[in-house]
Amino acid sequence: MSDRPAAVCQSLNPEHWTVRAVDPGPDAPDQVRNAVFRSSLPGCVHLDLIRAGVIEHPNHRFAERNMRWVGRTGWILAAEFAADERVFAHERTELVLREVDGIADVRLNGRRLGRTASSFLTHRFDLTNQLTKRRNRLELHFEPTLTYIHRQLDLLGARPYNGDEQGWDPFPCLRAPACMFGWDWHPRVPTSGLVEAAIESWSCARLRAVRPRTDQQPDGSWICHIDIELEYTRPCPLHIAAVLRDSERDIALESTDLHPDAHTAQLQLRAHNVKPWFPRGCGEQKLYDLHLWIRCQDGTTLDDWIGRIGFRTVRLDQTGGAHTFVINECPIFCKGSNWVPTRVFRAEASPETVRRQVEQAARAHMNMLRVWGGGRYEQDEFYHACDELGIMVWQDFMLACAMYPEQGELPGLITREAHEQISRLCAHPSVVLWCGGNENVWARQAWGWSERLGEQSWGEQYITHTFAHACAQLDPTRPYRINSPSSGPGAGSIHADANSAEQGDRHTWDRQFDGYRELITRFTSELGHQAPPVWRTLADAIGPEQMRVGSEAMEFRQRATAGNAPIFTRAMESVFGREPQDFDEWLYAAHVLQARALALAGEWHRLHWPRCAGLLTWQLNDCWAGPTWSIIDADGRLKPAYYALRRAFAPQLCALHPIDGVLRLALVNDTPDAFEGTITLRRMDFQGRPLAEQALPIAVEPRSSIIAADAIDLVGEPDDESSELLIAEGFGLRSVWFWRPDKDLAYPKPICRGKVQPADGGYHLHLHAQTLIRELMIDASRLAPDAESDDQLLTMLPGERRTVLVRTDASLNEHDLLRPPVLRCAGA
Structure with a gap:
């Protein structure tokens, strides 16, 4: 064996990081002029300024108004560090930066290494022979984000994009999450920062990409094909091997020798008697460990890859306009929602938060989440959780609601992005679809954008060629759709009605409530109704004095262009016959409307299976406390609509x-x-x-x-429809x-008696309806921040009893659990 050292990865996240402003404008506070602030990774400038007390978090009251200057300012993020002595023993040393938001020149010890230009790429810079054995200084010089994208707009030409007529910034000019420039559920907070910085040192060769894919054979066995890309410091013969195992046994082992300058390789592992991976509700989520490594001739392991895979087939049946996912030859009705970033700033989104929200989706009987194209490719924990819980992932590429330039550096960046993200995610059995973005084709067709666009490019090349070609070459086991919504397979579908109910997937924003029954779509990938956050979340964000209908904060937090009146007031008048008398009644009515809308939609879509093959509501989660379409609010609390949709999605x-x-x-x-068996119908x-x-x-x-x-x-017909x-x-x-x-209903005065009993993890509410109780909301968070009931919006007939668990670590006043504002029902 050689004494050649193993590859070294030195994380720079724990180092002492600082940040300072460069030439702040006149609207910047005096505190940032000539000041140096502590920073940290993962992090961003906004979080650094919040910690320093310069600005408040955008989720706090009106703080968003006072931070526009941050995006107009340049920033220098810096760290000094001593290099690990082991890095000097290797032939190549690289700086690796992951998830960099913003455009930055990267400098080491005063020397420019290169430039970052995409949030969706891993940036690698050659540091060979540039590190010193003393202190080294790394600097990222961020351009002012807003200045940059407006300059790019001038260079590339104006094109339509979501919010352009409302003053939103031209997000298509930068490869970054579109929503951070403002969306109808997200504040306008373009930031600069990054998630991870590291020094990686290696010799001879490293694994550039590893892409496992599975294929079932006619005899029932499986082959795991592993495509490998390698990078060298110099030509050298290599031995490559892989082993597939589960907790009990090694299933398959394969190895081969490579030519000294082979930059690609493939291994095939044949697996007998393995269990397939299924979505939840259809079978087991069996995962297997895969370990691949490369060695040089003397036996030294140079690099390795460790992951978990599942054996499953996936196809998208599009026969006759269908949009049906078929997993292991089993057609699946997809019950799920759209996933958006869980926090305003990426650095705030912990793996634990991400996993908890995937678990909440699973508990609502969901089997699919769509990673929406206006956010970001999610962190690893999201995909691991989906693999383990049987949640299928519809993965958008990051294009959304805009006409994208096909000039400048964007085509090259997007091509690299497709290669990296496909290579990164293709091992996950949960990922069942690649999609070329959100509402680009539909917007061009139906939003008047084709006329505004003229002959300019709009991103057609990306969705019909760049993404399609990358998927076909790198991951041929999964289907690719050019966009959502889209009427069918192939590039030709950009000319067909993108939002048809008769073929492909549809975004149903032109119907509400009973209007959902006017359509029987093949697959609805967006549909929703707004509601405010849970009371506690909203009060923490805007303050008690703003908790009233029509307050400045409630109007400020409403980002849908229609405004609060058509979304809430008109619907409440139509259903309830009047505007609510107080804010608690308004909150209740808003939550009930969202719950009814989503429950109706969930049931309607499901009862038309197999013509209709899925419903993904907009949206599962949230990152900012305002009226939005989410069923989990910005603090992770479950809105009442979550429980209604859970019932509508029950097996x-x-x-x-x-x-x-x-x-x-x-x-x-x-x-x-x-x-x-027997279903009993009763009219009463x-x-x-x-x-x-x-x-x-x-x-x-x-x-x-x-x-x-x-x-x-x-x-029979009712004698009196009102009672x-x-x-x-x-x-x-x-x-x-x-x-x-x-x-029009003659509700009796609701009377519900109850008894509270301490229980493990909280309290049991033993409820006994004396009269008809419709949609009883139980908002225990009014009493303690962590309090949450295990069911909501209960309808009980006279004489019926129900027991609800309220989970909390707090000690609660039992009498408060049985009266308003914790309890409220229709007709109260």
């Missing part, structure tokens, strides 16, 4: 809906087992008196939906139907 579903003008009973079975009045009842024998096959019966044929309801229940399932909107 088995019973639902009452008007179909073709007739109120019908529908059942959905997402499980691999058939179920049969609001006092609980039965008016008609009929038992219906039903049988539902695995992974199917049925329209079981005409409800009116079974229990009757219809219940369908069986198998532990229930659906409740009201014939009229709330404003």
Whole structure:
């Protein structure tokens, strides 16, 4: 064996970092002039200034208004460090920077190494023979982000983009998360910073990329193909090997010798008797350990790659306009949501936060998350969590709602980005689709942008060639869609109706509430309704004095161009017949409207399986406390709509809906087992008196939906639509139907008695309905920040009992748990 040292990686994140402003403008505070502030990694300038007390966090009240100057200022981020002695024993030494937000010249000991130009690339700079054995100084000289992108706009030419007519900044001119320049749920906070800096030293060769992909053989065995890219310091013969194993055994081992200057290689491992990976609800999420390494002739290990893979096939059935995901030849109805960055600044998004929100999606019976193209490629923990929990990932490339230039350095950056992100993510079995971005094709077709664009380029080359070619070459096992929404496969679909209900996926923003029933889409990849954050989250963000309808803060936090009136006021008047009397009533009404909208949409899409093959609501999560479409708010609290959608996404579903003008009973079975038995329909009045009842024998096959019966044929027309309801229940399932909107219903005065009992991890609320209780909201966070109930928006018939667990580490006043503002229901 050789005494050649192993490759060295020295993290620079723990070093002493500083940041200072360069030529701050007249709107910058005096505190930043000639001042040096402490910094840290992961980090960004905004977080450094917040820690220094120069600015407040943008989530605090109106702080966003006072930080526009940050994006107009240049910054120097610097660290001094002593190089690890082991780095000098290697033939090559590199500086590696990951997830750099902003344009920066990179300098070591006063010498320019190069430039960063994309948040979505790993930047590597050759430091060979440039480090000293004493102190070294690394500097990143960030250009003012806003100055840069407006200069690029002048160079590349103006093109339409989301918000351009509202004064938003031209985000398509920089490879960075589009949302950080402002979105209808995100503040305008373009920043400069990075996640990771390291010194990597190596000799002979290193692994540049490792791309495992799996392929099932006719005999049932699997082959794991591993494509490998290598980089050399000099030609040298190599031995490359890989082993596949699980916790009990080695499954396959393969190795080969490489030519001294072979820059690519492939290994094939044949695996017998392995279990396939399935999405949750369809089977096991079995993962296997894969370890690959390269050695030189003397046996020294030069580099290795360790990851986990799953064996599964995936295809997108687009026959006849369909948009159906088929995993291991099993067609799947996709229940899920759109994923956006979990925090305003990347450095605030801990792996624990990311995993917790994926777990929340799983607990809501979701099996798919779409990583939306206006954010960023997520951190590793997101994909690991999705692998383990069986959450399929629809992965957008980072283009969104804009016409993108195809000039300057952008084409080269986007090509490199596609190569790096495909290579990085293709090992994850959860990733089932690559998509060329969000609403680019649709915007050009339907938003009047084609006329404004003229003959200028708009990103067509990226979505029809760059991404498509990279996927075909690097990851042929997964389907690629040119955009979302899109009407079909291939580059030719850019000329077809992008947002058709008859083919491909659709973004349904032209319907609300009952309007959802006007369409039976093939797949809806965006649909949603706004609601404010949970009370505690909103109060922490805007302050108690702003917690009122129409307050300055409530208007400031509303970023949808339509404003609060059409989203909330008109809907509340239409459903409830009046504007709420106080803010607590307004919050309740807003949450109920969102919950009803999403529950209706979830049920409607599912009962039309297999024509309709999925619903991804907009949006799962949030990063800023304002009225948005999320069901998990910016502090990670579950909005009431989360619970409603969880019920609508349950593996088995019973639902009452008007179909073709007739109120019908529908059942959905997402499980691999058939179920049969009896569903009972009861028509009753609001006092609980039965008016008609009929038992219906039903049988539902695995992974199917049925329209079981005409409800009116079974229990008759209501005698008084204002004071009757219809219940369908069986198998532990229930659906409740009201014939009229709330404003026309003669609700009795709600009376619900209760008892509180301490329990492990919190309190049990034993509830006993004395009258009809519709959509009982339980907001225990009003009493303690960590308090959360395990169910919400409960509808109970007179005499029914329910027990709800409120989880908290706090000691609560038991009487407060049983009265407003913790409890509230319809008609109160």
